[in-house]
Amino acid sequence: MGTYFTVKAYGASPGLLDRVFKEAERISEKYSLEKEGSYISRLNRGEVSLDGETRWLLDFARGLWKASDGAFDPTVGRLKILWGFNKKPHLPSPEAIKEALKFVGFGRVKFVEGKLQSPGFVLDLSSFAKGYGVDRACEVLTKNGINSALVDAGGDIRVIGEKPDGSPWRIGIKNPSGPGIIKVLSLRNSAVATSGDYENFFVKDGVKYHHLLDPRTGYPARWFKSVSVVADTCMMADALATAIFVAGPEKGKEMAEKYHVMVFVAGQKGNLRELSGR
Amino acid sequence: MNRREFLALAIGALGASAFKIKGKNARGSLIFTSSNPAEALKRLAHEEGGIKYIPADEETRRLLRLSGPWGRGKGALVFVRELDAPVPANITYTGPGGIEDPRRKYKKTYAFLSREGKGKYLVTVVFESRSKGPARAVVEINGRRAKEIDLKEDGIYRIEGAQGEMVLEVKGGRIRAAESSCEKKICVHTGFISSPHEKIVCIPNRVVISIEGSGLDGISF
Numbered sequence: 389m390g391t392y393f394t395v396k397a398y399g400a401s402p403g404l405l406d407r408v409f410k411e412a413e414r415i416s417e418k419y420s421l422e423k424e425g426s427y428i429s430r431l432n433r434g435e436v437s438l439d440g441e442t443r444w445l446l447d448f449a450r451g452l453w454k455a456s457d458g459a460f461d462p463t464v465g466r467l468k469i470l471w472g473f474n475k476k477p478h479l480p481s482p483e484a485i486k487e488a489l490k491f492v493g494f495g496r497v498k499f500v501e502g503k504l505q506s507p508g509f510v511l512d513l514s515s516f517a518k519g520y521g522v523d524r525a526c527e528v529l530t531k532n533g534i535n536s537a538l539v540d541a542g543g544d545i546r547v548i549g550e551k552p553d554g555s556p557w558r559i560g561i562k563n564p565s566g567p568g569i570i571k572v573l574s575l576r577n578s579a580v581a582t583s584g585d586y587e588n589f590f591v592k593d594g595v596k597y598h599h600l601l602d603p604r605t606g607y608p609a610r611w612f613k614s615v616s617v618v619a620d621t622c623m624m625a626d627a628l629a630t631a632i633f634v635a636g637p638e639k640g641k642e643m644a645e646k647y648h649v650m651v652f653v654a655g656q657k658g659n660l661r662e663l664s665g666r
Numbered sequence: 667m668n669r670r671e672f673l674a675l676a677i678g679a680l681g682a683s684a685f686k687i688k689g690k691n692a693r694g695s696l697i698f699t700s701s702n703p704a705e706a707l708k709r710l711a712h713e714e715g716g717i718k719y720i721p722a723d724e725e726t727r728r729l730l731r732l733s734g735p736w737g738r739g740k741g742a743l744v745f746v747r748e749l750d751a752p753v754p755a756n757i758t759y760t761g762p763g764g765i766e767d768p769r770r771k772y773k774k775t776y777a778f779l780s781r782e783g784k785g786k787y788l789v790t791v792v793f794e795s796r797s798k799g800p801a802r803a804v805v806e807i808n809g810r811r812a813k814e815i816d817l818k819e820d821g822i823y824r825i826e827g828a829q830g831e832m833v834l835e836v837k838g839g840r841i842r843a844a845e846s847s848c849e850k851k852i853c854v855h856t857g858f859i860s861s862p863h864e865k866i867v868c869i870p871n872r873v874v875i876s877i878e879g880s881g882l883d884g885i886s887f
Contacts, residue, residue, distance in 0.1 A: 392865075392867070392874065394884075396883070538883055538884060540884045543885065543886050543887040544886070545884045545886055547883075551883075557883045557884070558882050558883050559882065559883060559884045559885070559886055560882045560884070560885045560886070561885075561886050561887075562885055562886065562887035569882070569885065572882065573886075580886045581886060582886045582887050584887060587887070614887075616886055
């Protein structure tokens, strides 16, 4: 996860690249919880109704929510706001977490005539909106005849075809415990995303608290240091990286098989292993 | 060279030859005495633009009382030995060119080590070798590839970012933003980068500096 957006597209005109950036920006703005006037913020306040795009994304999220036994939950937004990861990260009291948990649980979210009718709940799609943005960016490229490209949204990457010389795109997975690369993937027409405990965290009294919260406990998940998923789409890779990071190895292996993806996990000692084959 | 100096050198050389960092032979070693090795190493890391160290053993960790890597950039192994009696501060650098007095060549970087007086600890810093140095850095301004900088030669470069000027420094195969017109100077605080996965970003200037040459097209993190 990072803050840059890079597109390498062979044969694309500047005009086409502009459209690619515009589409990625549209999605980023639409689902930004930080912006009060964004679509997702207004949806959460019950001001607007669900549109087709968001309905589709929530359906996808629902499937993952069920498959992960709640480890992946779009209503985790309430907890994220409490911990303040996007503004002032701090350790909330157990009471505050208990209170926030009353407003977490996708199964309890109600829509009436398309409008959110569950006050206090906060829908947060940021765990896979970036990956979705990468997919949409790639769609703009392929619809315009580009068959060799790489889109990289701060570490969420999808590649179209292979490089012009016929070789696959080479993507490294960052070492979660220090500098360097822990693995190199050779990809064609696939996507990779990583969730790691080093992206957004703070340390208090010698304990590291990171932003990948378990919606069931309210605290950061501790199974892994990082999870990287290779999938057909970046939305799937992004969502599953988050889901498996929280769900743990057993459930993670199940999900890897169910969704036909490749999963690499780095344990607390930093060692990388593959959770499932493709 | 008196007996003590020779001893220091011998121990250092032994340390260097008895050790390999990830299969590569270490390039050089810096040996000095210090009364406060932790502070000296911190200062060295700062001057050098970041040294990540890995303590050699329990004893070294005990002596240094540090609990994790600090700084980034060049890899280094550190050995610290407590001496029987304080020895006059001394510095020796053993590199590919042989034994040098670093104060002459790297005045700013190592001069502070000789101001300590007497030191009770003998510190050996063994530098990781840069076997295949990165060829060049790429500077992107406003999303477009603006400049390519050869990292094999030390130098200073001035670039015009979206907001103002930035000064880039290339030294020892690495590059950093030495100065920037921006307010927060996050880019400057990033320090030197040398690995292809590292980037220096200045958002106000819309500048991204990255290293080419790894054969990788992207990093997932």
